[in-house]
Amino acid sequence: MRRRTFTTSLGAAAVAASALPAPVLAKPGPQGGDAYSWKNVVVNCGGFVPGIVFNETEPNLIYARTDVAGAFRWQEETRTWKPLTDWVSRDKWGYQYVVSMASDPVETDRVYAAVGAYTISWDGNNGAVLYSDDRGETWGVAELPFKQGGNMPGRGMGERLAVNPADNAELYLGAPSGNGLWRSKDYGRTWAKVESFPNPGNFVVDPDNEYLSDNQGVIWIDFDQIGGKIYVGVADPADPLYVSEDGGATWQAVPGAAEALGNADGNRTIPKQSAVDNTNGYLYVITSWDPGPYNGGPASGRGGRIQRLSTQTGEWTDITPPYNPGRPVPGFGAVTVDRQNPGTLMASTCNNWGPDEILFRSTDSGATWSLSWDLVSENVRTDRFVMDSTDSPWLDWRGTDNGASYAVKHGWMIEGLAIDPHNSDRIMWGTGATIWGTESLTQWDTQGELIGENEAGERVALPVDRFTVGVRAEGIEMTWVRDLAALGGTLVSAMGDVNGFVHTDLGRAERMFHGGWGGQSLDYAASDPDVIVGSGDVHSDTAGHVTVSTDRGQTWQDATRPAGVQNGSGGTVAITADAKVIVWSPNNTDKTPFYSTDRGQTWQSVQGLPAGARVRSDRVDASVVYAYSGGKFFRSNDAGKTFADTGATGLPAEGVDDFRVAPGNKGHVWLCGRSDKAEVATGLWRSKDGGTTWTRIAAVDLAIGVGFGKAASRRGYPAIYISADVEGQEGIFRSIDCGTTWIRINDDAHQWGFAGSAITGDPNIYGRVYLTARGIVYGDIA
Structure with missing residues (x-):
């Protein structure tokens, strides 16, 4: 865990x-807030x-x-x-x-x-x-x-x-x-x-x-x-x-x-x-x-x-x-x-x-x-x-x-x-x-x-x-959830111990979509959410760490495994907005990240990224993929083949478990920082220019996870959900004005210990949020 x-x-x-x-x-x-009702996604x-x-x-x-x-x-x-x-x-x-x-x-x-x-x-x-x-x-x-x-x-x-x-x-x-x-x-x-x-x-x-x-x-x-x-x-x-x-x-x-x-x-x-x-x-x-x-x-x-x-x-x-x-x-x-x-x-x-x-x-x-x-x-x-x-x-x-x-x-x-x-x-x-x-x-x-x-x-x-x-386990939920992808009517989860699930009915236990694969990371193509990629740990010398679905998670095809990548190297995976290129960054290895233009059947080495960098794709521009490692932020303008340091300064050198890219907004990247060390900066950062310049959100003292859901209004910015400390209070928060103001949406009866390392809103239902807690918890405005 x-x-x-x-x-x-x-x-x-x-x-x-x-x-x-x-x-x-x-x-x-x-800022006060809506009352929420909370349930578990049933596993x-x-x-x-x-x-x-x-x-x-x-x-x-x-x-x-x-x-x-x-x-x-x-x-x-x-x-x-x-x-x-x-x-x-x-x-x-x-x-x-x-x-x-x-x-x-x-x-x-x-x-x-x-x-x-x-x-x-x-x-x-x-x-x-x-x-x-x-x-x-x-x-x-x-x-x-x-x-x-x-x-x-x-x-x-x-x-x-x-x-x-x-x-x-x-x-x-x-x-x-x-x-x-x-x-x-x-x-x-x-x-x-x-x-x-x-x-x-x-x-x-x-x-x-x-x-x-x-x-x-x-x-x-x-x-x-x-x-x-x-x-x-x-x-x-x-x-x-x-x-x-x-x-x-x-x-x-x-x-x-x-x-x-x-x-x-x-x-x-x-x-x-x-x-x-x-x-x-x-x-x-x-x-x-x-x-x-x-x-x-x-x-x-x-x-x-x-x-x-x-x-x-x-x-x-x-x-x-x-x-x-x-x-x-x-x-x-x-x-x-x-x-x-x-x-x-x-x-x-x-x-x-x-x-x-x-x-x-x-x-x-x-x-x-x-x-x-x-x-x-x-x-x-x-x-x-x-x-x-x-x-x-x-x-x-x-x-x-x-x-x-x-x-x-x-x-x-x-x-x-x-x-x-x-x-x-x-x-x-x-x-x-x-x-x-x-x-x-x-x-x-x-x-x-x-x-x-x-x-x-x-x-x-x-x-x-x-x-x-x-x-006789109904009501007990305790899966080790590492990542979530909400596609609207379908929720995909990557889990460390029980692989992962594709839920079309949140109230029913589904059959896991993969066996022998400890799920770590998920992504989907912004222009075609039926195309999903996942990365996970495997314990076979021949099995691939990346798996691909082209039918919204109903069936999956495992990618091949590049030479020299060891077991347990799931890392993070991204797919470009047009579903044409997969970028995979394995962890627990000295291998630099890879990209594939044939959905993982063959791989080439990425240029310009250190081993273990975290990768995410832009949600609008299919040519742009982002990466973070050790306080440096990188961007690719050729669909993940080569990367360059954006030159950004002031980002935390450690304690960044993830960063996410806002849907429908080219170049909008949000990065979470948390650390137990007093000398390491913590909080939430936002970039509107593809990671070149960053603004720290003043109200957020520490951020664990960030995700996006349906906007509150037709032309509004996507609702932002964070697991964080805001103005000295820990909790799950929502912003509908691009991070200017925040409301706490959980209450003291629903805190779940360390929650929200993966968090995302629903693209079709305003106010709905999914997060890692005791298994997968989701909340709706009551």
């Missing part, structure tokens, strides 16, 4: 809450859902946490999720990265979220615990004196945040980075370190890689309601589990835990998740050699275990499923118990990459297990359920079934797996792309075996009455 660094500081061991409920009324913009998730939390005492009260898009609450009447953290402002952007959630089982209106983006230098902010007394409609904030990592390795472990069911004013929080165990005794308002807890963890994935170098710390907290014990899992293979029998006053290492949880088959493993059966008196713990979510499967024979601890006797029993089709025993991702049927539990693999993830189910406390699918032969498998991706047709990734490897999979990165404590038939699980679920789960137990033998002793598939698993 794109990131921005801010700095704060807190140092007290006990930190007080700041009462900052999510506002519902807009602050007025610098249905498109990112990682590491946690699904059912309230244990109130039916249908369910929360989902995402790694980059905030928290959500289930709405049973519509079977959709409601976003709860769109109020997060840009300076607190990390609050949309949710580490853990806890739903109060006693006072069920109370809910909590531990938040924070990164525990390393990428993020200058500390984490926080958000608390709500109205199911997430409004929130208070308890800031913490350490960072939390909602988008760090290990974010699917936990839950790190837990409410004590015996005293619901008391919460526990497991911290990363050696910060230990923390506790609140006043419903999450203030927090203090549990000084008596002896082990802050020590497990590091890779000390030589900054992203993987953090101590995973204290992982989860669970409560034995039979004996009143509190269990805490720690990322320390030599000492992975602790227990308190006196309400958290003192803590002891659990005997036998190191052998059971920390050293599976001679490999160092850690206890990723736990689940308690408070009827039979069991604590179930899954382990893996990697905290996930990217690794965790059987690497070099390394895997994990499922261990069962009798909370009354202290006896450990290894209940690891004995069979993983064609692979070593995997690392596990999640574990859940059926509270309506004690003794029934399920677990998932984590990144069992081929041919699919596996869900395991036991109805006898782990003594025996059945699998969600099994191999009949190398290329034939039999399944307990059908995966129905109708509501998210893109989940086939534009692939087809290939033997035992299906295009639509159980998923990957399965670490959020939960059986409804009130309904044994309902289960949901999060993946790296969606949430799957069913309300027919117990049919599994009547199906019997999947594989048998015929008279010749050969493995054969047995008949199974399969149930259906479908998408």
Whole structure:
């Protein structure tokens, strides 16, 4: 995900809450403004859902946490999720990265979220615990004196945040980075370190890689309601589990835990998740050699275990499923118990990459297990359920079934797996792309075996009455949107993780237009918007980075790849106003930009541009293409073949994520500048002469993205939309007078953290704006 660094500081061991409920009324913009209504362009998730939390005492009260898009609450009447953290402002952007959630089982209106983006230098902010007394409609904030990592390795472990069911004013929080165990005794308002807890963890994935170098710390907290014990899992293979029998006053290492949880088959493993059966008196713990979510499967024979601890006797029993089709025993991702049927539990693999993830189910406390699918032969498998991706047709990734490897999979990165404590038939699980679920789960137990033998002793598939698993992600939107092109009736998006989409119906999930292509940049021909070009990252040595459509995105043809361009070099792409020339500037390479006069079938090197320059075409003059690099602005007057520095001065040398060209106005270029460095100029610049001279827009202090839409009047200048700071206020702004005046069009309930790195208006609908936020958000004048 794109990131921005801010700095704060807190140092007290006990930190007080700041009462900052999510506002519902807009602050007025610098010039006042129209009221806007906001919706998502529907993709249905498109990112990682590491946690699904059912309230244990109130039916249908369910929360989902995402790694980059905030928290959500289930709405049973519509079977959709409601976003709860769109109020997060840009300076607190990390609050949309949710580490853990806890739903109060006693006072069920109370809910909590531990938040924070990164525990390393990428993020200058500390984490926080958000608390709500109205199911997430409004929130208070308890800031913490350490960072939390909602988008760090290990974010699917936990839950790190837990409410004590015996005293619901008391919460526990497991911290990363050696910060230990923390506790609140006043419903999450203030927090203090549990000084008596002896082990802050020590497990590091890779000390030589900054992203993987953090101590995973204290992982989860669970409560034995039979004996009143509190269990805490720690990322320390030599000492992975602790227990308190006196309400958290003192803590002891659990005997036998190191052998059971920390050293599976001679490999160092850690206890990723736990689940308690408070009827039979069991604590179930899954382990893996990697905290996930990217690794965790059987690497070099390394895997994990499922261990069962009798909370009354202290006896450990290894209940690891004995069979993983064609692979070593995997690392596990999640574990859940059926509270309506004690003794029934399920677990998932984590990144069992081929041919699919596996869900395991036991109805006898782990003594025996059945699998969600099994191999009949190398290329034939039999399944307990059908995966129905109708509501998210893109989940086939534009692939087809290939033997035992299906295009639509159980998923990957399965670490959020939960059986409804009130309904044994309902289960949901999060993946790296969606949430799957069913309300027919117990049919599994009547199906019997999947594989048998015929008279010749050969493995054969047995008949199974399969149930259906479908998408349960509606309302969650979290795609990594890198660019947008609004053509009027058609919206095209380039996305980093899920490639890209062509939407003709904003309220329906479409099939992605490209597979295996991490979209970066889009452009269309001003005189013929049916002609669209896109650039993206590819991970094949032969695949082209540029793709072209001549029928408004219905079909696409990949361009060839110039010699020497490496993988992952999507960069930016432009097409001249007459659709005759494509200019492509790859990134992550020392190759200078290229141009093509045959829609990418052959390429020639551009003259006069440095490698990695950003390129855009003029919207009127087909001979003009623009470029920016390192504070210099370039122009081509021969359709992108050669470029020259315009000699412009005063532009920022860094912090320019993009510049855009106004439609219908020859030579009108707008450039955004943002930076965290005080010595670097920030703001919004405008040129009316093709980039030779520039005027800084005085009211704009910092600009992230700029785009254009239909003018307010027949002969007016295109409406300009920016994500910016205007006169000291951050937000989404619109100008209809060429940037002379601005109005803020979003409100404090709709801020979406760091939003608007790509933003554009609609060419046919005045006032409509599309922007990158939590996925793609669009707004209309209410």
